[in-house]
Amino acid sequence: MADARQTVAIAVTGASGAVYATRTLAALLERGVHVELIVSDYGRRLLRDELGDQASVERLRDFLEARYGGSVAAGEINLHSNRDLGATIASGSHGCSGMAIVPCSMKTLAAVAHGLSRNLIERAADVMLKERRRLVVVPRETPMSLPQLRNMVLCAEAGATLLPAMPAFYQMPKTIDDLADFMAGKILSALGFEHELYPAWTGQARQP
Numbered sequence: 001m002a003d004a005r006q007t008v009a010i011a012v013t014g015a016s017g018a019v020y021a022t023r024t025l026a027a028l029l030e031r032g033v034h035v036e037l038i039v040s041d042y043g044r045r046l047l048r049d050e051l052g053d054q055a056s057v058e059r060l061r062d063f064l065e066a067r068y069g070g071s072v073a074a075g076e077i078n079l080h081s082n083r084d085l086g087a088t089i090a091s092g093s094h095g096c097s098g099m100a101i102v103p104c105s106m107k108t109l110a111a112v113a114h115g116l117s118r119n120l121i122e123r124a125a126d127v128m129l130k131e132r133r134r135l136v137v138v139p140r141e142t143p144m145s146l147p148q149l150r151n152m153v154l155c156a157e158a159g160a161t162l163l164p165a166m167p168a169f170y171q172m173p174k175t176i177d178d179l180a181d182f183m184a185g186k187i188l189s190a191l192g193f194e195h196e197l198y199p200a201w202t203g204q205a206r207q208p
Ligand SMILES: Cc1cc2nc3c(=O)[nH]c(=O)nc-3n(C[C@H](O)[C@H](O)[C@H](O)COP(=O)(O)O)c2cc1C
Pocket: 012, 013, 014, 015, 016, 040, 041, 042, 043, 045, 049, 104, 105, 106, 107, 108, 140, 141
């Protein structure tokens, strides 16, 4: 179980897979984590397009509670404007232990790879890299161009964990939430949290 005072940044950008973001957020909140949340303009659109108006950023807390249960109340969300480059998490002096960009668009991937820091998501990611803290990038695109592949390599070389939105099927998922649980579990592991979001591999596939 995480230290209740632990702070993690979550960035949601305009790639498909908003449910990966909401499941990750809920899993962190259930652990009493303080989440510094940044959602890009297209991240806001994808939350609503894929999960409905009830998942709009302004109503996200209620959405998380309705979908994942009241235990999300154990944590806190501090929402930042992506335009606010003066936010706490824009500085390495802020005690944020790690950050996940989930899902991560190819545009934001490129910006992180090249250290552009034009908005708070890009800047906070740059801070994680320069401070040698955990940065988990969850890209989603298919197929991928050579520049996109190279940008992933650049991020990995800079110290980020590249964790593509590629759920596994050996756990015999039955629902979209099963797929989201798997990805959220991988993200929590990469951020250093223990979890039981999917069963550990036993050496044999579960029966369909
Ligand atoms: C419905 C929809 C789905 C999209 N899916 C993806 C995607 O899966 N991956 C991606 O890289 N971009 C995707 N895009 C394009 C990005 O949203 C776009 O490049 C945007 O500028 C990303 O900006 P952001 O990184 O600031 O959120 C999608 C756009 C829309 C409208």
